[in-house]
Amino acid sequence: MNREPLSTKEKLLDVAEELFASRGVEATLVGDIVQGAGQRNPSALRYHFGSRDGVLQAILEKHLTRIEERRAKLLASWPAPGPRTPRDAIELAVVPLAELLSTEAGRRYLRILGQTMYELAPDQMKGVGKYPSLSATIDLMRGCIDTLPPRVVDERIQGTLLLISAMLAIRARDMSSRRRPPLPLSTFQRNLIAMATSTLTAPHDEP
Structure with missing residues (x-):
C-alpha cells in the first residue's frame, strides 16, 4: 500500500528532526532544512513554523503529546491511591521515554531532548500544566523530597x-549509529531508574 505523499510542512518537520538529531540543533541552519526537504523557496520554513525555534518546538510537542498519552495510561494503571515512593515517580518519568528507543523517530527525539533539556531553568518546570501526566510526575518527585528547602527541591x-x-x-545515539551499547536494554532501564532515584533522594548537607 502506497503512503500518501508528505506535505511541505511534514517534509520540513521530518528533515529538521533528522538534522537536529544527527548534526545538532545549533549546527543546523534553516537553509539546511529547506534544502533537505527539497524546497526551492528559502522562506518555506518561516512560512510554516516562523523560525528554527518554531520547528524545534513543533518536533518536541509532537512527541510530547504521545508521551503524555502513554504516561497517562501508566498513571491510570496504578492501584488505588496511596503513598508513592521516589522510585515510583522516577519510573513514571523514565518508562515512557525509554520506550521511544524502539523506533528511529523516537531515538531522534531523545537525541534532540538531550540537547535542549539543559537550557530549561528550574522555574520552568512549573510551566508544564498543559501536560497533566508530566505535571503529576514532577509533583510526585517534589512530594518525595518536600522536606528539603524549596530551591534545593527545584535543583534536584x-x-x-x-x-x-x-x-x-546517549543510548539513542549508540543505537542509531549501530554502536554496541554496554548494557542490554532492560538492564540499562533498571540502572537508569536506580541512578535517577539516587540523584533525587541524595542526602542534603546543610551548611
Whole structure:
C-alpha cells in the first residue's frame, strides 16, 4: 500500500528532526532544512513554523503529546491511591521515554531532548500544566523530597531530569549509529531508574 505523499510542512518537520538529531540543533541552519526537504523557496520554513525555534518546538510537542498519552495510561494503571515512593515517580518519568528507543523517530527525539533539556531553568518546570501526566510526575518527585528547602527541591528535580534525558540521548545515539551499547536494554532501564532515584533522594548537607 502506497503512503500518501508528505506535505511541505511534514517534509520540513521530518528533515529538521533528522538534522537536529544527527548534526545538532545549533549546527543546523534553516537553509539546511529547506534544502533537505527539497524546497526551492528559502522562506518555506518561516512560512510554516516562523523560525528554527518554531520547528524545534513543533518536533518536541509532537512527541510530547504521545508521551503524555502513554504516561497517562501508566498513571491510570496504578492501584488505588496511596503513598508513592521516589522510585515510583522516577519510573513514571523514565518508562515512557525509554520506550521511544524502539523506533528511529523516537531515538531522534531523545537525541534532540538531550540537547535542549539543559537550557530549561528550574522555574520552568512549573510551566508544564498543559501536560497533566508530566505535571503529576514532577509533583510526585517534589512530594518525595518536600522536606528539603524549596530551591534545593527545584535543583534536584532539574538534575534528575537532566540525568534521565542525557542517558537516554546517549543510548539513542549508540543505537542509531549501530554502536554496541554496554548494557542490554532492560538492564540499562533498571540502572537508569536506580541512578535517577539516587540523584533525587541524595542526602542534603546543610551548611
